[in-house]
Amino acid sequence: MKVKIMQRSVYHKYAEVEIEVDEKKLKEYTDVGASITDYLFDNENLFSEKIDEKISKAKYGFGMGMHTSDGWTNAEEESEWRYEVVGKKLGGHL
Numbered sequence: 001m002k003v004k005i006m007q008r009s010v011y012h013k014y015a016e017v018e019i020e021v022d023e024k025k026l027k028e029y030t031d032v033g034a035s036i037t038d039y040l041f042d043n044e045n046l047f048s049e050k051i052d053e054k055i056s057k058a059k060y061g062f063g064m065g066m067h068t069s070d071g072w073t074n075a076e077e078e079s080e081w082r083y084e085v086v087g088k089k090l091g092g093h094l
Contacts, residue, residue, distance in 0.1 A: 012065030015054035018086060019046045037092055040083055 021039065029039045040047075066072045071091060075079045084091035 009062070010064055011060040011062055013058040013060055014053050014065055015051055015058045017047055017050040017054055019050070021046075036083070036085065036090070037094060040094060 003056035021036070025043075026036060026039050029035065048081060064075055066075055069083045071084070071093075072080055074093075083094055
């Protein structure tokens with residue numbers, strides 16, 4: 001008799017960076033009904049290289065990584081991006 005033993009283990013990496021947002025430029029977005037999310041999409045050069053560098057140096061952790069922040073909601077996705085405005089209860093998915 002043969003018995004097959006299997007295990008599925010999931011590991012994640014987590015990284016974060018803080019960037020300065022030009023509030024005058026951000027106001028231009030919100031004045032026309034856009035959002036901080038739109039600003040970040042249009043200005044990803046402010047964080048993309050920094051976050052790539054941090055994530056490449058991050059150590060793997062066991063599990064899905066959903067516990068690292070209250071905002072992670074897409075457990076079935078391979079990757080998830082969020083932002084939070086420091087000092088305010090404002091944030092969302094990118």
